[in-house]
Amino acid sequence: MRSPLSAPIARDAAIALVIVAVxxxxxxxxxKGLVFVVGTLALHIVFxxxxxxxxxxxxxxxxxxxxxxxIGGYFYALVARSFPDLHPLLGFAGAGAxxxxxxxxxxxxxxxxxxGVYFAILTLALSQIVYLFLSSFTPLGRxxxxxxxxxxxxxxxxxxxxxxxxxxxxxxxxxxxxLLCAVVWWVRHSQTGRALRAIQQDPERAxxxxxxxxxxxxxxxxxxxxxxxxAGALYGPWLQLLTPDVAHWTLSARPILYSLLGGVSSFxxxxxxxxxxxxxxxxxxxxxxxxxxxxxxxxLAVVLLFPGGILGGLDALRRRSAAPARTAKETVx
Amino acid sequence: MSGAGTPTVPLLEARRVVKDYPxxxxxxxxxxxxxxxxxxxxxxxxxxxxxxxFKVLSGEVFADSGSVLFRGADxxxxxxxxxxxxxxxxxxxxxxxxxDLSAAANVLVxxxxxxxxxxxxxxxxxxxxxxxxxxxxxDEALDEVGLSARSRVEAKLLSHGDKKRLELAMSLVLRxxxxxxxxxxxxxxxxxxxxxxxLIAAVKTRHGMTVVLTEHDMGVxxxxxxxxxxxxxxxxIATGSPAEVRENPxxxxxxxxxGAGHA
Ligand SMILES: Nc1ncnc2c1ncn2[C@@H]1O[C@H](COP(=O)(O)OP(=O)(O)OP(=O)(O)O)[C@@H](O)[C@H]1O
Ligand SMILES: [Mg+2]
Numbered sequence: 001m002r003s004p005l006s007a008p009i010a011r012d013a014a015i016a017l018v019i020v021a022v023x024x025x026x027x028x029x030x031x032k033g034l035v036f037v038v039g040t041l042a043l044h045i046v047f048x049x050x051x052x053x054x055x056x057x058x059x060x061x062x063x064x065x066x067x068x069x070x071i072g073g074y075f076y077a078l079v080a081r082s083f084p085d086l087h088p089l090l091g092f093a094g095a096g097a098x099x100x101x102x103x104x105x106x107x108x109x110x111x112x113x114x115x116g117v118y119f120a121i122l123t124l125a126l127s128q129i130v131y132l133f134l135s136s137f138t139p140l141g142r143x144x145x146x147x148x149x150x151x152x153x154x155x156x157x158x159x160x161x162x163x164x165x166x167x168x169x170x171x172x173x174x175x176x177x178x179l180l181c182a183v184v185w186w187v188r189h190s191q192t193g194r195a196l197r198a199i200q201q202d203p204e205r206a207x208x209x210x211x212x213x214x215x216x217x218x219x220x221x222x223x224x225x226x227x228x229x230x231a232g233a234l235y236g237p238w239l240q241l242l243t244p245d246v247a248h249w250t251l252s253a254r255p256i257l258y259s260l261l262g263g264v265s266s267f268x269x270x271x272x273x274x275x276x277x278x279x280x281x282x283x284x285x286x287x288x289x290x291x292x293x294x295x296x297x298x299x300l301a302v303v304l305l306f307p308g309g310i311l312g313g314l315d316a317l318r319r320r321s322a323a324p325a326r327t328a329k330e331t332v333x
Numbered sequence: 334m335s336g337a338g339t340p341t342v343p344l345l346e347a348r349r350v351v352k353d354y355p356x357x358x359x360x361x362x363x364x365x366x367x368x369x370x371x372x373x374x375x376x377x378x379x380x381x382x383x384x385x386x387f388k389v390l391s392g393e394v395f396a397d398s399g400s401v402l403f404r405g406a407d408x409x410x411x412x413x414x415x416x417x418x419x420x421x422x423x424x425x426x427x428x429x430x431x432x433d434l435s436a437a438a439n440v441l442v443x444x445x446x447x448x449x450x451x452x453x454x455x456x457x458x459x460x461x462x463x464x465x466x467x468x469x470x471x472d473e474a475l476d477e478v479g480l481s482a483r484s485r486v487e488a489k490l491l492s493h494g495d496k497k498r499l500e501l502a503m504s505l506v507l508r509x510x511x512x513x514x515x516x517x518x519x520x521x522x523x524x525x526x527x528x529x530x531x532l533i534a535a536v537k538t539r540h541g542m543t544v545v546l547t548e549h550d551m552g553v554x555x556x557x558x559x560x561x562x563x564x565x566x567x568x569x570i571a572t573g574s575p576a577e578v579r580e581n582p583x584x585x586x587x588x589x590x591x592g593a594g595h596a
């Protein structure tokens with residue numbers, strides 16, 4: 001028996017399958033430049049989804065999400081250079097673990113008293129510190145960036161996959177990102193996710209149901225940071241270069257824009273938002289100087305016309321057209 | 334049950350509780366004692382400090398001095414969520430529900446918070462489906478408060494009375510030992526009020542809870558309460574059985590004379 005309270009796993013898995021199939025087929029049909037954009041998009045989708053796990057699901061506003069993306073990236077690059085024999089999957093997992101631990105330490109201090117705009121400002125300050133650190137710390141390449149990050153060879157026991165060959169790393173990114181998105185989906189729809197949603201709606205009320213509000217907020221912050229750190233780790237070998245710009249506040253604004261554009265209250269919101277953003281950027285890439293203006297105006301128009309983002313707007317339209325039928329059914333019952 | 338003369342520890346006790354806000358002294362040395370199985374009504378005019386007392390008892394705010402004891406153990410500085418896990422349930426003067434969630438989802442959150450140690454099976458865990466026992470408990474609770482037909486309605490679309498009922502359902506699934514209800518019938522029509530009183534009386538007997546409530550409607554108070562405490566300007570001026578309190582000359586003068594209700 002399916003309850004209306006059950007998670008929409010069949011529907012979402014089907015949607016994900018179609019998207020992944022399309023992405024995996026990209027290199028067969030699309031030019032190299034577009035494949036690069038799409039690979040980056042896959043990581044940005046993870047970036048946006050993990051941010052919205054904090055915002056849309058839990059009600060935490062972070063202005064410094066990019067710092068965890070950057071920390072994961074530099075962590076992996078440093079580990080891969082220092083321990084060339086380490087299995088790359090361990091390196092990626094290590095970056096995630098490092099992000100989680102760091103988020104817990106920061107969260108224990110920052111989330112204690114400061115919420116709302118204070119937490120936002122604290123995370124913004126944190127991202128500035130990370131940015132300054134990366135720009136001035138010599139072993140990490142300072143302003144020139146961390147160069148020569150290799151795409152590793154995956155030792156799978158019976159055989160090896162050289163991610164440096166052909167489109168292998170692209171395919172790897174698509175699959176790994178899918179896994180990370182699945183993690184976010186799972187947290188969101190789990191019992192913990194429902195508690196997080198309750199906290200987002202009314203933390204005081206949630207506490208009076210026996211929910212540990214501070215602990216769950218910390219958990220959401222840690223998971224989001226860990227997931228985005230892994231995405232950052234994957235980003236290094238994709239570009240084969242990391243500059244301090246990955247920690248810049250303008251990058252921290254990205255997941256916010258993705259979520260607002262796509263819709264914060266749906267799982268798919270940031271996916272739609274990131275894709276829409278990428279399409280706009282790709283479509284206007286030759287219009288030097290105008291690109292920002294066009295993207296900015298479209299963003300503004302969407303947010304003003306549909307406060308719930310693209311998916312929120314579609315949902316409202318669907319509801320409006322379904323409304324008369326539904327009332328009729330309700331009265332019969 | 335203890336024999337006459339054997340002193341028993343009250344279930345919930347407030348001792349010389351003081352709570353000030355920057356501009357007002359709200360609670361002045363308030364003492365309160367609730368025995369297991371009692372239904373205690375805290376009455377008093379607007380601004381007497383009833384809600385503040387509830388906040389102190391439930392842990393939403395901490396007392397400036399004095400102490401709160403639960404089963405004889407000091408819980409004065411215990412955060413609210415731990416008190417809930419220890420057996421406190423609470424409703425708010427203005428019903429608070431998770432507005433964007435359906436009525437059923439509201440109750441599910443409460444059930445899952447109460448069922449912390451009862452995860453779904455491994456297959457269900459992967460699919461993220463709530464445990465069957467949890468869903469059954471949700472249906473049961475909605476049925477108990479008469480909201481079954483509205484289970485899919487978003488909480489913000491519910492009527493005032495239904496929100497209060499939903500809140501009660503959320504508190505009930507926690508199976509609290511003691512339930513604090515802040516004006517459970519405020520703003521209700523006489524018919525709604527009657528059905529709420531019956532509901533509270535019914536769930537109290539069914540689950541064997543201890544209830545503390547505040548109420549302005551004296552009809553409700555004398556229908557439900559086994560004990561009454563009168564709070565006036567932050568001071569507890571009388572406690573006892575409804576009949577005793579009704580006959581108390583000080584109460585008659587201050588409270589019943591104020592036109593806030595009728596006895
Ligand atoms: N957060 C607060 N800050 C400052 N003053 C407050 C605060 N909460 C309550 N008060 C004041 O404390 C006094 C008691 O308020 P409280 O809400 O406890 O009264 P009450 O007995 O519940 O009244 P009512 O019957 O109207 O609900 C009032 O004078 C109120 O203005
Ligand atoms: Mg009050």
